[in-house]
Amino acid sequence: MRIIVVSQAEKNLLEIARLLRERSTADEIDVVAGTLARLQEPRGAAVLLLHQATLDSADLEQLEVLSSRNPAMAIVLVCQPQPAEFLLRAMRSGVREVLAAPLDPSQLHAAMRRIEDKLSASNRSLGKVLAFISCKGGSGATFLGTNLGYALATQENKRVALLDLNLQFGDASLFVSDRKPLATLSHVAQQIHRLDASFLAASMVQVCPNFHVLAAPDDPAQANDVKPEHAEQLLQLARLHYDFVLLDIGRSLDAVSVRALDHADMIFPILQLTLPYIRDGKRLLGLFRSLDYSRDKIHLIVNRYAASGEIRLSDCEEAFGSPMYKTVPNHYEAAAASVNQGVPILQLARTSPVSRALLEMARTLVGDNAEESRSWLSRMLKRA
Template identity: 70%
Template structure:
């Protein structure tokens, strides 16, 4: 975010700049010494946020701010001043000021105000990302492998911004499938700081697999799973949807309050099974749970992993058992998958010609295409009818 701060007090201006730069290293913070009336024209484009720190403001100052707000409607304004009367606050609001803060400025309050503006700006300027949840019908199904490698495919092959949250909170190891980096933080450590959650905190807590594929790891200590509550999932997904095209969830095997809250918010749920009787039986039980949760049938998309046309149980047998079509099959290529997992390298990077890689690329292409079609929205549909 591009921020410009103006104050006639040089010491105060230095402190404001320090607070703002501490919030996020990705923000561009410019400072202008002087009074509001000395504010120059924004020749190279207005900032996203204008912070005016001036002890006393008069009617001319508010008129000037109202003119600026009209000229630059996308620019948010924060005032820091000693005036805090209801009448002044009402006048400031009418002038287009987003927030009025008392002086001296409190650093935590300023960062919180900037975070609110940044969140609202992100929310209003981009389509919300889609949430895709992967859950095992039975242990060893390959759900983590598919979730992590699909995330890489969406990022590398389709140029999408992708986040993956490892919600297998007790025994998750999703980051190991695609990276050898040691996670700096986890879902649990972010949950412990949920009161200061913003894009900067989230980004800094994630493993950067590629510039546009990030993984938030499960905690190393299984007991820390108790630190993550359903409302934390709400906050994480609300923020991640604003900054990523796709948010992938590795749910794991268990169903509890946290995983159910995540599944509730998912746009698509992918139960992962294999074509064997134990998987089919447990998959049917899982679908019964989904029905009891009132999930729409079109939200559930079954994927058969390690599929082989020569298996004893055919794809048609699976579809008859579930009473629904299989959404996708992922071919069996054990050697390539094992090498990928053992080396912690995405299979598309390690063996691009593997049938697994091709199936994941095809799935990523389909999901990215569906997302692009939805983002065109109501205006495109109207124009198509015209």
């Protein structure tokens, strides 16, 4: 990106340019010695960085004019510590970041990262959020969510994040990795002020280059550290940087999981073809109706399906009044070995019917995502 640095002090000008070039050799750095009056129209600039010890009303008015003419340009101001009233006026004039002089290189780099993230967001479609929730304990929701994430990442070449929102008893990372998490969701929540793409990635278990898992808290007591607003911030950031964001909700619903479900594009209740699962599944769907979730957001999946079972698939569909989205065959030996070893079933038993079902579901989801993108583009072209 193109960055214009303006400063009356040549020493400061050269030092800031050096710091910016050290941060990224891909950026184009232009320097202007003097005040804003020396600056020509900054067309094409992504960032205007003004280093000026003090500013008056005329300077702020000029910044406001520059901001209105170049709405996509981020203005960063480096100045001596100022009172809150001045900072508010600066923000109203279009200033995106205010950094204290003398300049701390780490603060400069962090500000540039935040600006890059926002620029990337404006040029990138948001990732799809998929939530997996058990109709009853032992349904296999965690197994399906984690292994589907692996299939999307390795077979469809998508960037995938999985957030373990089973705050008290979550163990999603253990299903696909033997690595001990360096951080958990509660650690991220405790430092939510640091949240950016780099901090999030560093807090996750890397299952493979395209698949990252943010583990649930180690101690059930740490579940209280995670608030609904934390889940919302995490989702907003994650869907900017991943094609798919998977949520392992767990068995119970609380304020955090409901806030996350509000942002989900698709919710997958997982059940099996037994009466207790069907009964609890109907209760869960009733709860979703009370939350005003639309029917096309809910997609039922039957796990451990066997055509020879006492309850037929058609009976289940009649009970719910809707078709099942997918069925995953019963292959207990392969699934149990995968869980016990912490290895994705696609690695361990690629020819298993469970693996084939997960691959087919991944292809369906990627196809649906591509179709939505094409539909959106078609609508835009028709308007043009």
